[in-house]
Amino acid sequence: xxxxxxxxxxxxxxxxxxxxxxxxxxxxxxxxxxxxxxxxxxxxxxxxxxxxxxxxxxxxxxxxxxxxxxxxxxxxxxxxxxxxxxxxxxxxxxxxxxxxxxxxxxxxxxxxxxxxxxxxxxxxxxxxxxxxxxxxxxxxxxxxxxxxxxxxxxxxxxxxxxxxxxxxxxxxxxxxxxxxxxxxxxxxxxxxxxxxxxxxxxxxxxxxxxxxxxxxxxxxxxxxxxxxxxxxxxxxxxxxxxxxxxxxxxxxxxxxxxxxxxxxxxxxxxxxxxxxxxxxxxxxxxxxxxxxxxxxxxxxxxxxxxxxxxx
Amino acid sequence: xxxxxxxxxxxxxxxxxxxxxxxxxxxxxxxxxxxxxxxxxxxxxxxxxxxxxxxxxxxxxxxxxxxxxxxxxxxxxxxxxxxxxxxxxxxxxxxxxxxxxxxxxxxxxxxxxxxxxxxxxxxxxxxxxxxxxxxxxxxxxxxxxxxxxxxxxxxxxxxxxxxxxxxxxxxxxxxxxxxxxxxxxxxxxxxxxxxxxxxxxxxxxxxxxxxxxxxxxxxxxxxxxxxxxxxxxxxxxxxxxxxxxxxxxxxxxxxxxxxxxxxxxxxxxxxxxxxxxxxxxxxxxxxxxxxxxxxxxxxxxxxxxxxxxxxxxxxxxxxxxxxxxxxxx
Numbered sequence: 001x002x003x004x005x006x007x008x009x010x011x012x013x014x015x016x017x018x019x020x021x022x023x024x025x026x027x028x029x030x031x032x033x034x035x036x037x038x039x040x041x042x043x044x045x046x047x048x049x050x051x052x053x054x055x056x057x058x059x060x061x062x063x064x065x066x067x068x069x070x071x072x073x074x075x076x077x078x079x080x081x082x083x084x085x086x087x088x089x090x091x092x093x094x095x096x097x098x099x100x101x102x103x104x105x106x107x108x109x110x111x112x113x114x115x116x117x118x119x120x121x122x123x124x125x126x127x128x129x130x131x132x133x134x135x136x137x138x139x140x141x142x143x144x145x146x147x148x149x150x151x152x153x154x155x156x157x158x159x160x161x162x163x164x165x166x167x168x169x170x171x172x173x174x175x176x177x178x179x180x181x182x183x184x185x186x187x188x189x190x191x192x193x194x195x196x197x198x199x200x201x202x203x204x205x206x207x208x209x210x211x212x213x214x215x216x217x218x219x220x221x222x223x224x225x226x227x228x229x230x231x232x233x234x235x236x237x238x239x240x241x242x243x244x245x246x247x248x249x250x251x252x253x254x255x256x257x258x259x260x261x262x263x264x265x266x267x268x269x270x271x272x273x274x275x276x277x278x279x280x281x282x283x284x285x286x287x288x289x290x291x292x293x294x295x296x297x298x299x300x301x302x303x304x305x306x307x308x309x310x311x
Numbered sequence: 312x313x314x315x316x317x318x319x320x321x322x323x324x325x326x327x328x329x330x331x332x333x334x335x336x337x338x339x340x341x342x343x344x345x346x347x348x349x350x351x352x353x354x355x356x357x358x359x360x361x362x363x364x365x366x367x368x369x370x371x372x373x374x375x376x377x378x379x380x381x382x383x384x385x386x387x388x389x390x391x392x393x394x395x396x397x398x399x400x401x402x403x404x405x406x407x408x409x410x411x412x413x414x415x416x417x418x419x420x421x422x423x424x425x426x427x428x429x430x431x432x433x434x435x436x437x438x439x440x441x442x443x444x445x446x447x448x449x450x451x452x453x454x455x456x457x458x459x460x461x462x463x464x465x466x467x468x469x470x471x472x473x474x475x476x477x478x479x480x481x482x483x484x485x486x487x488x489x490x491x492x493x494x495x496x497x498x499x500x501x502x503x504x505x506x507x508x509x510x511x512x513x514x515x516x517x518x519x520x521x522x523x524x525x526x527x528x529x530x531x532x533x534x535x536x537x538x539x540x541x542x543x544x545x546x547x548x549x550x551x552x553x554x555x556x557x558x559x560x561x562x563x564x565x566x567x568x569x570x571x572x573x574x575x576x577x578x579x580x581x582x583x584x585x586x587x588x589x590x591x592x593x594x595x596x597x598x599x600x601x602x603x604x605x606x607x608x609x610x611x612x613x614x615x616x617x618x619x620x621x622x623x624x625x626x627x628x629x630x631x632x633x634x635x636x637x638x639x640x
Binding site: 040041045046048049052053056057058059060062063066074075076077078079080081122125126128129130133134135136138141144145147148150151152153154155156158159160162163165178179181182183188212213214217238241242244245259262263275278279282283285286289290293294 | 336338339340341342343344345346347349350351352353354356357358360361362364365368375423426427429430431437439440441442443444446447448449450451452453454455456458459463464465466468469472497500553556557558559560564585588589592598601602605608609612616
């Protein structure tokens, strides 16, 4: 029984690992992330990656094909969509002109930026308090913060809607202002970790130089937290941008966001869905989020996703 | 400069009188509550109040509109537990769905993480392709998968027909649940990123030592890697379960309709618990009954969380330990 047969990738091309491991360790100080320093990935691994890429990529390809199709091509089904002879680029223009796309986009943009600014600043402030200040009841409160991460947010939204309806806040952006001001447990948790890692000397220095907590927070800690602030801003921005249920429940058709508009607005006067236009609209709608994450991928991975769970 | 100031700080703190220290402490505590007040107020107003309000409403026959509502005691709860098999069906459906989707997505995420942790070509691009679906807004995700599963122009039926099969109405019972599962699993790249970050923290010495001892790849994975990253996998399982139990929007958006929020058109096999709750609230206008369902759900989640916390205490490392050490200074 050799290790070859046990390879999780199910291939027999991996070279014997013992000899490889006996080879001198790589001269570079940087730690490699591969399972074994000398291993080159086998053909089997590449085959699996190609299959996976196909599975994960096909929906994107398909929506682009649909967005470029004529209604006739759509009616012809798969063969029609795969006929690339006459892509209808004007679908993208129609998608933003036939419905009031720019106005919904402006709503989305305003709502997302406002929420993100408030959430980021508020979460940072609360996170700072939990990381750097001491007070009776603090540990109990922090336990509460961690617990609220577990509370089903979706389930609290419905009673929140009922309550806001009674308070006359439905149809306004006030709920988002309130949510933003309150901060978000997960981001509070992130900032708490970030601020905990700041050396104590820095804080002592600021305090001894005569700054109070508030000034040292604004002048010392907040500027230091720029990477965390940016990460949380982008995460909460894309969160608000992609949110569907809250705007669907709480806003009217004239001040709602792209998420709702993209779902429901693309129909002809008789109510039949305009699928190619909707696809084009959806592509434009999701592009900002994809771009943000593509450019920030490495960054998000190290600063947000990783550290948050690795503890 | 900071060392000097720190030294000065140490002397000053040591020299400070007890009274001054007390004043300092009070100032610090006041500042804490000032800084934490947005969250405290938010918790009271935006979490506690709605939940308590739902509890009160759950004992009434409130319909969401009319002013004439009255307390009806526990009648909603009695109906829910005894007279309504639909509640339990949707609950069991949700549990079954969770039991399928969460293990598959955590295992799939780990599998992808292992793949892209290899020294393959264009690793960054491959990672991005796997990761991006998990950040695509849910509305766009649902539109994409509806196109794939569409009866007439869908890719899947195109493939089925190539192999000589008949067109299938994927987005209706009984197949729509599979469509929902596929759509959910498409987003497992988020878990992949988390697993990947954990994999990169696994000390290479350990895996190398295991290999020297003659362990194959699978054995190294099972006996070294998985135990080392188990806190992160566990984290994904917990958050995955909680997120999946409350799934609501995905089934609604996947259902073939173009109107606004028509949960009533969700096929039966994807009427998960929260969809059912949503129906009671906004389709049947039974706010009281819906609130009772929500409260049962809260209690279930709460019990689950408490049990999991007990189990996890050994596995999951929260930052509290670090703070305790810091407080002792």
